[in-house]
Amino acid sequence: MKNLLKNLKNLLITNTYLLRKLKNLLLDNLDILLFLIIIPIKLIKFDRLIYPEYTHYKLIIKPIMSSTVCLLSIAVIFKSKIRTRLLYIFDILISILIIADTVYFSYFKDIISIGVLKNGVMLGGVKSSVTSLITLSDFLYFVDVLILIPILFIYKKHKRNELKLAFRASLFLILLIPAGYINGKAIYNMSVSQPNLLQTMYNKVYIDKFLGTLDFHVLDLYNVTQNKISNSKKLSSKTENNIRNALNKNSSNAPSVMTGRYKGKNLIIIQVEALQQFVINSKVENQEITPNLNRWINKSLYFNNYFYQVSSGNTSDAEFLSNNSFYPASSGAAYYLYAGNTYSSLAKEMNDNNYYTAVLHGYKEGFWNRNVMYKAQKFKDFFGEKSFNLNETVGLGLSDKSFLRQSLTKLKSFSEPYYSFVITLSSHYPYDDTTGYGDFNVGSYDGTLLGDYLKGIHYTDAQLGEFLDNLEKSGIMDNSVVVLYGDHYAIPKDKINDLYDFQNIKNPTDLDWYQLQKVPMFIHFPKDDNKGVNNEYSGQIDLYPTIANMFGLPQNYMLGTDLFSTKNRMVIFRNGSFTDGNVFYVSWTNTYYDIKTGNTIAESPKLKKEKDNALVQLQYSDNTLNHNLLKKFTSKKKK
Known part of the structure; x- marks a missing residue:
């Protein structure tokens, strides 16, 4: 014991x-x-x-x-x-x-x-x-x-x-x-x-x-x-030649009925803040959301499968894509990273063809490094916030109403022919300033981000309608090609369910999300010529080559393709996703969708080749920008 x-x-x-x-x-x-x-x-x-x-x-x-x-x-x-x-x-x-x-x-x-x-x-x-x-x-x-x-x-x-x-x-x-x-x-x-x-x-x-x-x-x-x-190291001559050949191949579009047809005409491009396609010809509470754009689309050539291709540079990326036909930076914004580069931009080629070139935007000149980047792209003038009378504010700054009215006055003073790049502002996220919006009824979406956006874009639509109507009344339209497109998405992914509800999409997939990332783009020609609908899948990178073809400009060093002479093009996104108009590849899940049926499909050798090609195109763009290759290519061409 x-x-x-x-x-x-x-x-x-x-x-x-x-x-x-x-x-x-x-x-x-x-x-x-x-x-x-x-x-x-x-x-x-x-x-x-x-x-x-x-x-x-x-x-x-x-x-x-x-x-x-x-x-x-x-x-x-x-x-x-x-x-x-x-x-x-x-x-x-x-x-x-x-x-x-x-x-x-x-x-x-x-x-x-x-x-x-x-x-x-x-x-x-x-x-x-x-x-x-x-x-x-x-x-x-x-x-x-x-x-x-x-x-x-x-x-x-x-x-x-x-x-x-x-x-x-x-x-x-x-x-x-x-x-x-x-x-x-x-x-x-x-x-x-x-x-x-x-x-x-x-x-x-x-x-x-x-x-x-x-x-x-x-x-x-x-x-x-x-x-x-x-x-800091030079690319091999073989890599540079591959890039040069790829750029020349992409740029050598076959002639079309539009080739050189509008040479000498004025060009007015309007980039609209956060304008997405889902509002076009849509109604809320039995009211048209964009009655003015709907009307002008019927008088123009409308591209109804046109995608934004921006990355983290958002609005500035849309400008970069549309004016240079290169992809945005893989990280950050091209407008910041590549402001010291040489470009064969739309403005530069217009200048070489005796055009006056100008940008008009009613916000701070230094925002997105615009005051530096526009000079790099050879725009002759930039009319920013300081060039306008800030007499009315909506959202971030000068209202679209006042901005577009003042811009029209400036356009009338420009020597012809000219290229004017006009950028709106009022419909900028978070759409929380309803000054001047009126009593647009969004029904059950009132108080939501989507509802605020519908009010905001309805306001901008009214101002765009007035601007386009005044261009027509003043006679400017008779001697001008007018291009209008949206720059990027409006509804962030964390608020996408309201948009799915608005579109009556049940059990949404990544394909549904991507199909909602289209932005409207139309080209209005003098006398309402060529009006109709183009169903080809395309993106912002294709705008510059299309304009270059119409205006008889050189089509060198572009990664996009002319919308009038090329069919079945690849629309490539910065994250590696792509579509050829029949299949949509979503990179973040490594999944292929059949666009017609909405079903997922297995990867085939053809699709694998397209996926690899998408990455190659992005790499060509990155290498060109990172090493400022256009400076070398264009200087050699002059010699």
Whole structure:
């Protein structure tokens, strides 16, 4: 009995000792445990946000945990107090990064990148857009940061056992090597399943979705660094010749009935802010949303399968595509990244054919780096905010009503022939200024973003109708070709369900989403010639070659094709998606859709070739812009 009691006493002492040791061990490493719990939860929550329809925790948990452990391995090298501070700083930085990604994604349907951050000054001008996107729930990512403040203050008083440097270094390797292997394997698997994706970063959402936010941003940093290094090196002569041949092949369109037919006529291009095709010939509460555009479409040649192809540069990307026939930058905005390049732009070729060229836009001259980029594209004049009487404000700035009236006065003063690029503003996101909108009834959509947009675009439609009517009354239309198109989407992806409801789309697919990304484009000819509908699938990159053909301009160094002489063209999007008019490939799910049936189809050798070609075209565009190849090509041509 004595032995039994003695054994029980010893056991109790041992257990108490073990419990004390375990307690001390947990307290000594509480910062590590919290980091390993909190950070993955935040990263998974964000990953779920960007693609709620897709359940892939088994795929995402490994790279998220391994990237978290990689960060942890850096911290464990240091002594305990420094380690705790470092992990807390990591938590703060990751929280800020996720909030920035969340806000950016809700507007651009994309993940923020270093290239985008370079545009921060320009994007900062849209204060109302940014503030309207930030919600209280976004700051939930910061709740733990605040809660941890008193806990860390108390934790600071806990005396921890310090590990020797050799042990900490060993622990660093023990954590880093397996975590790095798991991360590397996930990245390698993606490089096999989606070749060129990690180099081009053309589909940032897809990368984030399968690798997690931390891995994406590390890859982004790596690619920016690599691009800096690679862009400082010359391309091989073979690569340059391949690009030159591809540009010449794309530009050598066969003559058509439109070739040179409008040489010497004025050209007026109107880029309309956030004008999407779904409002054309549509009604709400039995009222036409765009009665004036509907009327002018019937007097023009209307392209009803015309897609915007912008990336994170949005409005500026639309301008870049339409005036240069190159794709936007893979990250950031071409208007910022390539303002020092040489261009064979529409304005430059018009100048060479004795045209006066000008841009008219009632907003800040420096926004999107326009004051620099228009000079690079050889526009002779830029009439920005300072050139207009700011007598009425709607939305971000000068109202479309006042802007278009003042622009008409300026057009009348231009020496002919001229090319005028007119950019509207009032229908800019978030459509929350209803000044001058009138009592347009949007029914059940009142108070929603879609309802506000319908009111805003109805207002802009009225101003465009007045402007076009006055062009006709003044006689300018008799000697001018007028092109009008929308620049980019109106409804962000996080508000798309209202649009699906408006379109009566049940059980929407990615194909449905893409089919809603069309923007109206019409060309009005003198005397209402050539009116009708063109059903060919096309995009903004095809506008410049089309105009060049009509006006007898050189068609050199373009990636788009003339809408009048080429059929069955590829419409390629910056994220690698594409359509040939029969099949739609959605890059972020690696899925092909039959457009007629809406069903998914298997990849065939032909479709695989088209997918590869889309990536090649994007790479040609990137290489041309990154290395300023047009400067070399055009200088050699002059010699």
